[in-house]
Amino acid sequence: MTAAATVSDVTMRFSEHTALAGVSTSIEQDAITGLLGRNGAGKTTLMQLLTGHRVPSSGRVEVFGARPYENDDVLRRTCFIKEGQRYPDHFRVRDALHGASLLFPGWDADLAQALLTDFELPAGRPIKKLSRGMNSAVGIIIGLASRAPFTLFDEPYAGLDVVARHQFYGRLLADYAEHPRTILISTHLIEEIADLLERVLLIDRGRLLLDTDAESVRGSAVTVRGPEERIQAFAAGHDLLHLDTLAGTGRAVVRLRSGGDDPDTCGLMAEPTNLQELVVAMSLAPPATGGARHSSTDALQEVPR
């Protein structure tokens, strides 16, 4: 894989709190990567490091082969869209777009105009008078129309309605297909974007739990239902991530290991676990039982906690 950005053994401390602890990963060039994790996991912090908004307490961050901090050459090729983006008080929508057009060499004015129409945004309206969702739409337009070689969306759609979100996904995919670039997107709406993702990074309490291609995630875990003792017998050859039981009957999320039993053989009903369920189960799994503890030969690349 060619990396647009690399993060090597990065720790980020805020006085007493360690937001990222020894994180190493690469952001694949010309791919869409999802950055997932619970509140406070460290997603925004990682994006701030990648965009030169912060320098790590230790470790090294490189984007396009150089450190991003105060590096105009890197930052000109980077567009960072964050939730609740603020603009100067007097700015109208068109001022924000005009400002962005000056910043980004690859700016596509036609795409910006088409997106204004999609999101029904009045170009002449003062930004401070926009609704929350409309404000998010301004950021999304800038992020897409910038055509920046490295575009980061940090939970870009606060308040955006479901129709607008789907317009965003559609536009993102269509434009990315024509103009491949490196896109990193953090979101809590995992199922909505699961199909867009080519790579998945899952952070939990400042550590990477999952760093893999999305294809490997699909089919890597099953959700099984049945008598608890059968679930335990089945899970013995795999990784039990999460188990709910009621009166002896259970529902479990199990990461598959090669060589383990089939759910059928154990008399269990099984269905593939979707990305969102897997993220929930991995984030909730205690280190002693969580799949992330195990190094394995499975398709998933796991990082020890």
Ligand SMILES: Nc1ncnc2c1ncn2[C@@H]1O[C@H](COP(=O)(O)OP(=O)(O)OP(=O)(O)O)[C@@H](O)[C@H]1O
């Ligand atoms: N400037 C700061 N000073 C002190 N602590 C901070 C600072 N910025 C972030 N943190 C802490 O670092 C941790 C990671 O925060 P971060 O914003 O990266 O999480 P996140 O994964 O983006 O969360 P969310 O999904 O809620 O946006 C949190 O515990 C947060 O309180």
